[in-house]
Amino acid sequence: MTNVYIAGAAVHPFGKHKTLSAADLGVSAAATLLADTGVTPDAIQAGFVGSVYGGSLVAQRILQRVGVSGQPVFTIENACASGGSAANLAWQGIAAGVYDCVLVVGVENLSAFGGGTLPLTTADIEIDQGVVMPATYAMRAQRYLFETGATVADLTNVAVKNRGNGALNPRAHLRKAVTAEEVEASRPVADPFNLFHCCPNSDGAAAVLLCSEAFAKQLGRPTARIRASVVRSGQFHTSYRDMTWPDITDRTASAAYEMSGITPADLDLVELHDAFAIAEFLHAEALGIAERGKAYQAVADGEFNIGGRVAVSPSGGLLSRGHPVGASGVTQLAEAYWQLIGTAGDLQVPNAQVALTHTTGGGIFGVDNGACSVHILTAEG
Template sequence: MQDVVVLGVGQSEFGKFPERGIAELGGAAARTAIADAGIDPGDLQAAFSSRVYEAMITSQTILKDLGVTGIEMVNVENACAGGSTAVRSLYKDIAAGYVDVGIAIGVESMTTSPVAGKLIPPDKDDLDGQMGLSMPVLFALQAKRLMETHGAKEEDFAQVSVKAHEFGALNPKAQYRKRFTVEEVLGSRMVADPITLLQCCPNTDGAAAVVLASADFARKYTEKPVRITGSSLISGDYDFKRADLTTMPLGVKAATSAYEQAGIGPEDVDVVELHDAFATEELVHYEDLGLCPRGESVGLLRSGATSLGGRVPVNPSGGLLSLGHPLAASGVRIICELTDQLRGRAGDRQVPGAKVGLAQMLGGAATGLDAGAASVHILTV
């Protein structure tokens, strides 16, 4: 196994850009990542790209305009975890020695997708979805359980959104750079009790890209490499095995695997980027990632530990709630954010002295499964 390094990162602006196609959005991110890596586009030996909607030859569509052709290109889909899946797929090829350098891209144009301006509809064979178990409802049920078992209050869920928008106001790439109060969040339109509109991530267009390389290849381009020391991707198990709504077992398994690979524990993590499509779920991920003991996620939030200046800031990018959620792009974007944090170039949202970052992404739902996929990557300097 070769050590794998994040050599370059790039991200487009996130927002609503119906006039910008996949090639333009993805190309902007890929060009930035390649320039950041300091390599020539012709050096790339492999590409993995992810897109949920209209997912056809995504890598080829984007990279042909950069002069990159004639190499292995693979296109993947794994719901919101698709970008993370692209990163892990490239990571494995480099770690195994098949290639020395490649690019992973995540891209989505939600404003031109079949679900533009709508809830994502369930598949015809998704019985739970057809009966009304949409994503907002799923996380609303989880929130209700947290209120019963953890003493969570509606104000706590609103505070997650307030925190995300505080961070997002510091991120020039964020779709929404506006701060909100707890009262404003709670006063926004009810979506699925107790989840209000400002506790839901917006539909967004955008792309992100990372150039990964073997440590030997990267040595020619950087003296301070950011290494991927843990990488996991776990599919969901049967839902009937799940005994507790306040945990997502596949998330626990993904985190445990990544920690074991990296040889660290959650107490060593300095900064986290995680899936917060709905504010309520952030509390669940705190515990599943081991950032606090079981039952103490509400206390962790209230203590300020996950805010900027806290013990382990969570989603300093602004998260999906503020930055926006172009589905397949988010799993790549969180790697970009952590790389900037570990390189000390995150600007006003910089976590001082960050040495270890954790990126987590969750994705998908299907009748009978607790979720579709969960991925965790651990980055270190």
């Protein structure tokens, strides 16, 4: 296979952008990326846009406004893994030698829903009975606390860490550090979560330029190599399910480690899907960067801090950066790219050489999650 590289990234800052459509946000990110890299629209051989609620043909509505018109263009919906899935398909096309230069965009405007929990699919037995994502993650949290001896204070440690990181990120939705007391005083959402244990619904967009090695050399820009790109779906069954073990993350990450030849011990930073504070514990353990049942201790001991053993969500994660669902996976790749080329500013992880990004989501009956994407990147040169 042809080696695949990221050679540029751009993010429209996350937040509440009620006057902008999903297409407007996507155009902002894509146009900034093309201007920054100097790549002309006719050099883009294909476009992949991840979005859940952006509407029909959102990819065409974005890319034609930046001059990418006539090329093959695809809109990818795969729940919270939509952006990561779009990147995976772009990676496949370049790795197979079909394309040399591909534009990937992730976009969402959740302000259109006016607040509250995100609408989930209909005709699903669990959703018809009232299941929403905060309640699902709250059940996972209750079981994890029961089995491990962790406490709500440990969940609060995740929120404090990630909000502290996000306070340094000019692209983050929530740019204010919080204390443990402020987290605990925020309003209840779903026991044991308070508001600050939950990610905000955000609007935003991100774009990354994926290219072959030959195109990257011709472009002459700093690059990071994508050593692995893997997407998996949930395995359906109706028997007992361990709510403290995200099997889909374990399977996806295991395939990525095998593909890349990289191990969890090699990672310098991880951008994971911390939609709720408990997710950092669950996914860190499934990704192999913490012993099962011990991730809460790693957070408490500072092992996941910037400058710690492995920086987890140095960008602020979903808890601070926000979660415009289609954009999250692409933004993670942008943040990892900047880390690996050494331009992450106040967020910079010292001597970052290896990064992993992870998104998972989609609550449907019979699976732990609908889709999961994992990418492993390394610094080049």
